[in-house]
Amino acid sequence: MFEDLNTAQLIAITVLPLLFAITLHEAAHGWVAMKLGDNTAKMLGRITLNPVPHIDPVGTIAVPLILVLLSSLLGNFMIFGWAKPVPITWRHLRNPRRDIALVALAGPMANLLMAIFWFAVLKITFGPTTGFTATSFILMSAALGIYFNLLLMILNLLPILPLDGGRVLNSLLPYKLSRKYSELEPYGLFILLALMAVGLLPYLLAPAPWLYNLFIQFV
Structure with missing residues (x-):
């Protein structure tokens, strides 16, 4: 699907899915933390769908751009990136052991919802797809949005700190083992x-x- 695109076209179809995925992921962490008692993210302006406060110069700009350039050269599409982590003051949470897990799960669940959103976009989009048309732009962006959000969800669910899955596991461990972990x-x-x-x-x-x-089978 992406092999025939030039560098500018690859960047064009990558920007929206990447920014939406990392923005919603981090904003979800902050929003759930706020609901559970910690206003740190709110005070820092991080509970927003505006991607600017979430941008990490390396993870949001440099790494994706390098991968897109490599994809253009090698003909094998690769994309990944990340945002600045939303700061959470864990001791402000009403029930820290439980709430840490809920805050952590909010990010991957937001990515799952975003993948479903992009699936809906893919499902309802129709029109001419020969060449780099508006329709093909939307279809490729949507397909990329599904894949990137699912990849971000699975990666973050790995039980490795500081990933979200690591925080969930840590909240479930007995106290002494949790401290060691x-x-x-x-x-x-x-x-x-x-x-x-x-x-x-x-x-x-x-x-x-x-x-x-x-x-994709259901498209």
Whole structure:
């Protein structure tokens, strides 16, 4: 679907799905935290669908742009990115052990809802698709929106701190074990890089393309 696009076209179809996915993910964390007693994200202006406050120079701009350029050169489309994490003051939550899990789950669930939204866009869009038309732009953006949101959801559900799945697991562990598990948080990125280096990360993320194909079957 994307192999025949030039660099400018790849960037065009990537911008909206990427910004919507990371913006909604982070805003959902902040909104649920606010409902559960912590107003930190609200005070910092992070409970918003305006992507600007959520933009991370590296994760939202540099990495996606590099991947798009590589995709254009290699002919194998790749895209990923992230936003600035929404700050949460955990001690302000009314029931920290429970609420940490609820705040963490809000991000992946927001991505699932966004994938369903893009599926609906894909379902109702019709028109000429020969060449880079408005219709093909919407269809490719929607397909990319489904895939990227599912990928972001599955990645964040991995039980590795500081990912959302790690926070959920940590909230379920007995207190002493939870304290020990929390000590691994500074090494979370290195754990992910190690999983990538040994070739295990694609297997852990395999549910994302499976779910994507399931969505596409119903278009």
